[in-house]
Amino acid sequence: MQLDEVLAYPPRALTREQRSLYFEQGYLHLREFVSPEWVERLQRASERLVEQSRQLTESNEMFVLDKGHCAPAPRLRRLNCAVDYDPAFWEYASESLLPDIAADLIGPDVKFRESLINFKWAGGGDEVRWHQDLPYYPHTNSSPLLMLTCLEDVGPDQAPLMVVPGSHRLGLLDHYDREDNWIGRVCDEDLPRVPVDEAVALTGGAGTLIVLHGCIVHGSRHNLSDRNRPLLTCGYSSADAFCYAPFPSGLTSRYIWRIVRGRPAKYAHHEAGRYRMPPDYSDTYTSIFEMQKGEKRRPATA
Numbered sequence: 001m002q003l004d005e006v007l008a009y010p011p012r013a014l015t016r017e018q019r020s021l022y023f024e025q026g027y028l029h030l031r032e033f034v035s036p037e038w039v040e041r042l043q044r045a046s047e048r049l050v051e052q053s054r055q056l057t058e059s060n061e062m063f064v065l066d067k068g069h070c071a072p073a074p075r076l077r078r079l080n081c082a083v084d085y086d087p088a089f090w091e092y093a094s095e096s097l098l099p100d101i102a103a104d105l106i107g108p109d110v111k112f113r114e115s116l117i118n119f120k121w122a123g124g125g126d127e128v129r130w131h132q133d134l135p136y137y138p139h140t141n142s143s144p145l146l147m148l149t150c151l152e153d154v155g156p157d158q159a160p161l162m163v164v165p166g167s168h169r170l171g172l173l174d175h176y177d178r179e180d181n182w183i184g185r186v187c188d189e190d191l192p193r194v195p196v197d198e199a200v201a202l203t204g205g206a207g208t209l210i211v212l213h214g215c216i217v218h219g220s221r222h223n224l225s226d227r228n229r230p231l232l233t234c235g236y237s238s239a240d241a242f243c244y245a246p247f248p249s250g251l252t253s254r255y256i257w258r259i260v261r262g263r264p265a266k267y268a269h270h271e272a273g274r275y276r277m278p279p280d281y282s283d284t285y286t287s288i289f290e291m292q293k294g295e296k297r298r299p300a301t302a
């Protein structure tokens with residue numbers, strides 16, 4: 001939907017200025033927006049799951065381990081499909097203000113996609129290089145967005161998420177190298193088109209909510225601080241957007257494509273364009289961290 005069509009619906013959670021800003025700059029940075037009660041519930045759920053990871057020696061469908069992970073001192077890159085592993089996460093993704101915010105930005109019929117936690121562990125948590133999200137899962141239109149909730153305070157030294165304002169207007173950039181290998185980041189040839197020197201770091205207290213347009217260029221550095229930087233992500237699209245590519249099995253939640261506001265689509269909405277297909281990583285996807293480094297999937301433990 002275009003801005004004027006979206007704005008024709010009364011707001012549920014955002015102001016008119018916030019809605020316009022999202023279309024203009026491709027992201028929203030809502031500092032300490034989520035209630036302390038929700039933050040507390042999400043933190044406890046996350047801690048319970050981190051406890052479960054202690055005995056693992058290899059990544060599996062649920063957890064992507066960071067180097068050095070061990071029972072006495074867990075180190076996680078990612079928890080996949082967070083909504084499948086604790087009811088607090090699904091309640092947050094489906095019944096909190098999040099789908100209302102999505103409705104304010106993409107129209108009243110909202111479809112859930114996926115949810116995970118990027119832990120960005122203290123003392124080295126991996127960098128995420130400049131990329132857009134839509135090349136990972138091209139859809140029939142550009143409504144897909146991602147909401148990231150800071151589960152802890154995020155200061156400038158904790159590798160905050162960085163975005164390049166307005167870069168969503170560049171359209172889809174190539175995430176393959178010259179030899180046609182998928183690299184999961186903006187390729188060297190396209191990167192000069194992105195004004196990365198204008199990037200802004202999205203810091204804030206626990207409960208800060210970031211909303212990203214599927215085409216905005218974003219990334220983050222290594223976390224060299226002594227504090228973890230867990231971000232809970234929840235992805236949505238308008239109900240009339242359909243994904244062209246098989247979704248990675250590791251990120252396929254039991255709730256994928258569930259309508260969380262409004263009604264299922266009667267029609268698919270297509271925006272014109274040529275969208276490059278991602279690789280078929282339905283069975284080979286681990287996480288963006290491994291993909292950008294060219295690391296291969298390890299077999300899942302039982």
Ligand SMILES: O=C(O)CCC(=O)C(=O)O
Pocket residue numbers: 118120128133160161218219220231233
């Ligand atoms: O966790 C981060 O810093 C980056 C997350 C991200 O870029 C993504 O999930 O697309």
